Amino acid sequence: GAGVSQSPSNKVTEKGKDVELRCDPISGHTALYWYRQRLGQGLEFLIYFQGNSAPDKSGLPSDRFSAERTGESVSTLTIQRTQQEDSAVYLCASSPRAGVGNEQFFGPGTRLTVL
Amino acid sequence: GENVEQHPSTLSVQEGDSAVIKCTYSDSASNYFPWYKQELGKGPQLIIDIRSNVGEKKDQRIAVTLNKTAKHFSLHITETQPEDSAVYFCAATKGTSYGKLTFGQGTILTVHP
Numbered sequence: 064g065a066g067v068s069q070s071p072s073n074k075v076t077e078k079g080k081d082v083e084l085r086c087d088p089i090s091g092h093t094a095l096y097w098y099r100q101r102l103g104q105g106l107e108f109l110i111y112f113q114g115n116s117a118p119d120k121s122g123l124p125s126d127r128f129s130a131e132r133t134g135e136s137v138s139t140l141t142i143q144r145t146q147q148e149d150s151a152v153y154l155c156a157s158s159p160r161a162g163v164g165n166e167q168f169f170g171p172g173t174r175l176t177v178l
Numbered sequence: 179g180e181n182v183e184q185h186p187s188t189l190s191v192q193e194g195d196s197a198v199i200k201c202t203y204s205d206s207a208s209n210y211f212p213w214y215k216q217e218l219g220k221g222p223q224l225i226i227d228i229r230s231n232v233g234e235k236k237d238q239r240i241a242v243t244l245n246k247t248a249k250h251f252s253l254h255i256t257e258t259q260p261e262d263s264a265v266y267f268c269a270a271t272k273g274t275s276y277g278k279l280t281f282g283q284g285t286i287l288t289v290h291p
Contacts, residue, residue: 096279
């Protein structure tokens with residue numbers, strides 16, 4: 064079946080512009096996670112959705128970052144007034160439900176480059 | 179919060195040799211430890227996991243061991259093959275974190291034919 068998809072696969076933008084990244088989770092998965100992966104580093108948690116509510120936004124680096132989710136479907140991560148330090152791969156994962164032991168299925172990521 | 183340290187950062191082995199990657203974690207409440215494999219240009223994929231009530235788990239050529247007292251866990255790959263070459267990440271989470279994973283920094287494994 065279809066896995067997690069993300070778009071665009073690559074995004075190059077100028078400093079100060081806003082960008083919107085999209086994630087389509089596996090159908091029926093209620094939990095959705097966003098992570099950021101800087102070059103040569105591990106994944107950093109950004110935000111978690113259960114359905115369309117976000118119980119944990121603790122990983123969002125600043126108020127320039129926001130995310131929303133439509134029902135138990137698509138999620139968008141928006142970065143306003145992008146900075147060069149925002150350059151990274153943004154990964155989305157979905158899981159049948161939240162909680163320990165539920166496998167997270169990752170998308171291929173969106174590579175964001177801020178010039 | 180949880181902190182996960184992973185070593186080594188790079189590992190080079192000959193085909194057929196074994197490879198071991200080690201991780202330590204800081205939060206004694208963590209109770210689930212997955213390992214992910216990430217190939218170039220792809221998202222991470224779960225390869226094996228272990229819960230805190232188990233000391234060892236094996237799946238064909240890969241195994242994971244957990245020492246709760248020392249707060250460390252390790253990935254063991256035997257009879258390595260070139261297709262095992264990838265970046266490997268360990269992670270940890272606990273019941274109150276609804277699955278939010280804290281990742282190690284990753285290990286680049288290269289298996290030479």
